[in-house]
Amino acid sequence: MFSNKSLTIYKIRLPLKIPFTTSFGTQHYRNAIILHLMYNGIDAYSECVTDEGPYYSYEDNETALHIIKTYLINYIKDVPEPSKFLERSEKIKGHNMAKAAIEMLLWDYYSKVKKIPLYKYIGESKGYALIGISIGIDDVKKMINFIHESIKSGYRRIKVKIDKGKEIKILSEIREYFPDIPLSADANGCYTIKDIEILKALDKYNLLYIEQPLQHDDIIHHAKLRKEISTPICLDEPITSYEKALKAFEIGAADIINIKPGRLGGVYNSLKVIELAKEFKKGVWIGGMLETGIGRAFNIALASLNSINMPGDTSPNERYFNKDIVLNLFKMNNGTIIPYDSPGIGVNVDFEFMKNVSTRIEKLDLWV
Numbered sequence: 580m581f582s583n584k585s586l587t588i589y590k591i592r593l594p595l596k597i598p599f600t601t602s603f604g605t606q607h608y609r610n611a612i613i614l615h616l617m618y619n620g621i622d623a624y625s626e627c628v629t630d631e632g633p634y635y636s637y638e639d640n641e642t643a644l645h646i647i648k649t650y651l652i653n654y655i656k657d658v659p660e661p662s663k664f665l666e667r668s669e670k671i672k673g674h675n676m677a678k679a680a681i682e683m684l685l686w687d688y689y690s691k692v693k694k695i696p697l698y699k700y701i702g703e704s705k706g707y708a709l710i711g712i713s714i715g716i717d718d719v720k721k722m723i724n725f726i727h728e729s730i731k732s733g734y735r736r737i738k739v740k741i742d743k744g745k746e747i748k749i750l751s752e753i754r755e756y757f758p759d760i761p762l763s764a765d766a767n768g769c770y771t772i773k774d775i776e777i778l779k780a781l782d783k784y785n786l787l788y789i790e791q792p793l794q795h796d797d798i799i800h801h802a803k804l805r806k807e808i809s810t811p812i813c814l815d816e817p818i819t820s821y822e823k824a825l826k827a828f829e830i831g832a833a834d835i836i837n838i839k840p841g842r843l844g845g846v847y848n849s850l851k852v853i854e855l856a857k858e859f860k861k862g863v864w865i866g867g868m869l870e871t872g873i874g875r876a877f878n879i880a881l882a883s884l885n886s887i888n889m890p891g892d893t894s895p896n897e898r899y900f901n902k903d904i905v906l907n908l909f910k911m912n913n914g915t916i917i918p919y920d921s922p923g924i925g926v927n928v929d930f931e932f933m934k935n936v937s938t939r940i941e942k943l944d945l946w947v
């Protein structure tokens with residue numbers, strides 16, 4: 580017999596307003612997996628932050644779907660609390676983005692059961708998030724125009740993507756035009772320790788930090804690099820667990836951590852790393868993976884926590900999409916965004932539009 584529980588998986592292809600280029604490639608679409616749980620009259624949602632290719636990490640949409648449909652689905656037939664789900668899924672190595680998609684679905688579900696907005700359910704919140712912008716690699720003149728517009732609209736921090744061989748041109752021209760703006764650069768792991776001279780040369784651009792200069796899985800060489808440069812280091816890609824964050828802080832590899840709940844396996848692990856950063860008196864902010872309004876709502880809730888002490892990459896929806904799959908859109912005011920005050924993540928999904936941009940829809944019944 581079928582219960583009234585179901586999980587619907589939408590694989591969507593949403594065009595980006597403008598292409599987004601990093602050191603690992605150019606994205607024209609956000610190819611997302613959206614999960615919709617229906618249970619006991621509650622609709623809960625989440626977004627898997629994988630995309631089509633394994634470029635940010637080894638996971639992609641198809642590996643995430645495989646892990647969700649073959650393994651993780653078996654752990655949620657009783658719709659457990661997120662902590663219970665984490666315990667059950669511990670034996671599966673890695674695949675944090677797939678796990679996070681399910682874990683975050685459960686956070687949305689339980690905050691809706693308790694009729695509390697997610698941002699109040701997960702901790703002490705200041706009630707707003709400080710917003711920075713992440714700008715892709717482009718013709719430097721275009722990047723400068725974009726920065727100009729971003730400052731005018733109130734962004735609290737400008738981050739530019741850089742790539743090996745393009746970094747000096749990008750940063751020197753930007754700094755010439757904007758000597759004092761709060762600026763950071765994200766290399767997405769395009770250097771190795773052998774490039775130390777290039778990285779030393781970036782000290783003069785007075786960056787707030789350089790994000791992930793060395794390879795995606797490296798922590799140790801970042802500690803070595805940090806001794807040679809004055810620019811603080813922010814780690815992103817290799818911080819996939821609380822233990823990795825602890826090691827990075829202990830050996831002096833990171834001054835700052837960019838928290839992405841997808842990369843860390845969900846909200847619970849993100850909260851643990853946020854508290855760890857507080858204990859170590861380090862910087863911590865919430866990053867982004869070009870999420871639709873669903874993933875974005877989780878990020879804004881986390882970014883509003885008291886312990887988040889730096890502006891994140893959590894722009895309003897319109898920075899990335901002409902039309903989003905949610906109807907209520909975040910608005911930025913003076914470089915801040917207020918999380919939604921309705922229960923859970925608080926988004927109203929535009930189902931008609933989401934179906935239009937779906938390349939696959941699968942409904943799974945979750946009977947026990």
Ligand SMILES: [Mg+2]
Pocket residue numbers: 765767790791815816837866
């Ligand atoms: Mg990054």
